[in-house]
Amino acid sequence: TSTLRSVLKETIPERREQLLKLKKFHGQVKIPAGDITIGSVLGGMRGNKSIFWQSTTLDPMDGIKFHGMTIKQCQEQLPGDANDHQFYPESMLWLLLTGKVPTVEQTNELISELNGRAENGRLPECTEKLLDNLPNNMHPMTQLAIAVASLNYGSQFAKGYQAGTINKLNYWESTLEDSLTLISRLPALVGKIYSKITQDGSPLGQFNSSKDWSYNICSLMGMTAGGDSLNNNNLSPQQSQDFVNLMRLYTGIHADHEGGNVSAHTTHLVGSALSDPFLSYSSGLMGLAGPLHGLAAQEVVRFLVEMNGSIKNVNDPKQISEYLWSLLSSNRVIPGYGHAVLRNTDPRFQAMLEFAERRSDEFKDDANVQLMMTLPKVAPAVLKEHGKCKNPYPNVDSASGVLFQHYGVTQLLFITAIFGCSRALGPLSQLVWDRIYGLPIERPKSMDLEALQKLV
Numbered sequence: 491t492s493t494l495r496s497v498l499k500e501t502i503p504e505r506r507e508q509l510l511k512l513k514k515f516h517g518q519v520k521i522p523a524g525d526i527t528i529g530s531v532l533g534g535m536r537g538n539k540s541i542f543w544q545s546t547t548l549d550p551m552d553g554i555k556f557h558g559m560t561i562k563q564c565q566e567q568l569p570g571d572a573n574d575h576q577f578y579p580e581s582m583l584w585l586l587l588t589g590k591v592p593t594v595e596q597t598n599e600l601i602s603e604l605n606g607r608a609e610n611g612r613l614p615e616c617t618e619k620l621l622d623n624l625p626n627n628m629h630p631m632t633q634l635a636i637a638v639a640s641l642n643y644g645s646q647f648a649k650g651y652q653a654g655t656i657n658k659l660n661y662w663e664s665t666l667e668d669s670l671t672l673i674s675r676l677p678a679l680v681g682k683i684y685s686k687i688t689q690d691g692s693p694l695g696q697f698n699s700s701k702d703w704s705y706n707i708c709s710l711m712g713m714t715a716g717g718d719s720l721n722n723n724n725l726s727p728q729q730s731q732d733f734v735n736l737m738r739l740y741t742g743i744h745a746d747h748e749g750g751n752v753s754a755h756t757t758h759l760v761g762s763a764l765s766d767p768f769l770s771y772s773s774g775l776m777g778l779a780g781p782l783h784g785l786a787a788q789e790v791v792r793f794l795v796e797m798n799g800s801i802k803n804v805n806d807p808k809q810i811s812e813y814l815w816s817l818l819s820s821n822r823v824i825p826g827y828g829h830a831v832l833r834n835t836d837p838r839f840q841a842m843l844e845f846a847e848r849r850s851d852e853f854k855d856d857a858n859v860q861l862m863m864t865l866p867k868v869a870p871a872v873l874k875e876h877g878k879c880k881n882p883y884p885n886v887d888s889a890s891g892v893l894f895q896h897y898g899v900t901q902l903l904f905i906t907a908i909f910g911c912s913r914a915l916g917p918l919s920q921l922v923w924d925r926i927y928g929l930p931i932e933r934p935k936s937m938d939l940e941a942l943q944k945l946v
């Protein structure tokens with residue numbers, strides 16, 4: 491982490507001073523529009539501005555911004571596969587950690603750094619054994635969360651804290667070490683879990699230390715072309731290449747969605763107790779496994795498959811609209827539409843849609859992908875007329891599942907594990923900054939029914 495550390499070290503003193511000044515001299519200043527109401531206490535704290543988060547902000551209209559940069563700007567400026575407008579998640583990780591756009595050399599250095607830590611895709615013995623002993627058909631997210639927690643066996647932060655060899659000002663350094671190690675292990679972890687759920691645990695592919703992180707997720711899932719994939723994945727070389735870029739796109743844009751979503755907030759909360767990065771992110775993964783959060787993508791696939799089976803012509807807006815109304819009138823939601831914060835089409839959906847549009851030939855015969863692409867022309871009007879949801883536009887989960895499925899990832903539960911690789915990047919970067927700033931343990935005050943009733 492030589493360059494990454496030195497770039498971080500350059501930024502730390504100024505940022506630390508800014509935060510300390512705010513805390514010391516302006517701690518009493520009220521945050522506008524952040525009033526806490528009975529509605530917010532009972533309503534999932536919507537809109538309460540009460541979490542400190544550095545790297546991303548979610549604008550209701552423009553969507554996610556990474557240190558102020560939109561997805562489009564990231565696609566233009568972050569190093570990656572220039573032929574496909576696709577940045578490497580490693581360059582996103584650099585941006586999240588430092589607030590700066592990395593050079594190609596810095597990105598390559600981080601790729602090598604992560605590969606060095608990945609030990610050729612070999613997992614620590616205890617984690618390997620632990621995974622071997624879990625039932626193959628156990629939920630992939632349970633397997634992933636357990637495996638990530640077990641990596642804390644080697645935590646530098648936990649060891650240093652226990653031994654009293656690190657002081658508060660330096661906590662961030664071992665937190666960074668652990669975070670990079672955790673991220674580097676994820677391709678091997680999800681590759682192993684995928685092999686367990688699809689092939690009783692026999693390896694599907696091998697680690698390639700000259701390639702990037704997303705490539706290795708794909709190769710360990712047995713989805714690349716050439717020698718790295720050990721199984722016959724039925725993909726042409728072009729399709730394998732496209733799948734790798736889909737993985738880069740997906741893992742790049744799901745990395746962070748500001749601090750209040752369940753996986754990010756959980757990691758931040760557990761980390762505030764000085765639990766090490768492995769335990770903190772394992773907790774985040776448990777939250778990501780919920781159907782209202784990371785599991786939504788699989789619901790969309792089911793919904794599209796069902797709709798395809800029920801209507802005669804997937805290009806006929808009238809038939810689609812009638813199908814959607816039948817869902818709504820039986821009190822079901824339209825999966826992949828709506829959002830707690832966004833009030834516009836999710837730019838992450840837009841990026842995935844553009845991926846499919848650039849490959850119109852590849853997807854022209856895939857009825858589910860076609861339906862995913864037609865739906866934004868029909869569903870918003872139906873949802874507007876229905877009049878309930880605050881955001882009638884597609885969210886990111888509208889597109890991701892069917893695209894993965896197209897290339898052969900038919901184990902829908904597994905898609906959330908890929909999400910789990912990506913989401914590590916944001917919350918773990920924030921955890922490093924939590925330690926840099928020396929943020930305290932989170933401890934909001936709770937209120938009971940009587941206390942709330944007294945207020946009215």
Ligand code: AMX
Pocket residue numbers: 782783784786818822823824825826827828829830831878879880881885886887
């Ligand atoms: N279809 C039908 N009704 C919807 C709807 C949809 N896609 N989205 C919201 N509504 C309804 C809600 O169920 C709610 O009804 P109620 O008053 O009877 O309870 C009403 O509209 C108001 O909801 P809201 O304030 O607009 O949304 P929210 O913040 O409560 O919930 C979300 C947000 C995403 C859970 C919701 O829009 C939804 O269920 N969407 C479908 C599932 C989905 O796509 N989830 C993925 C979200 C992205 C992610 O985090 N991964």
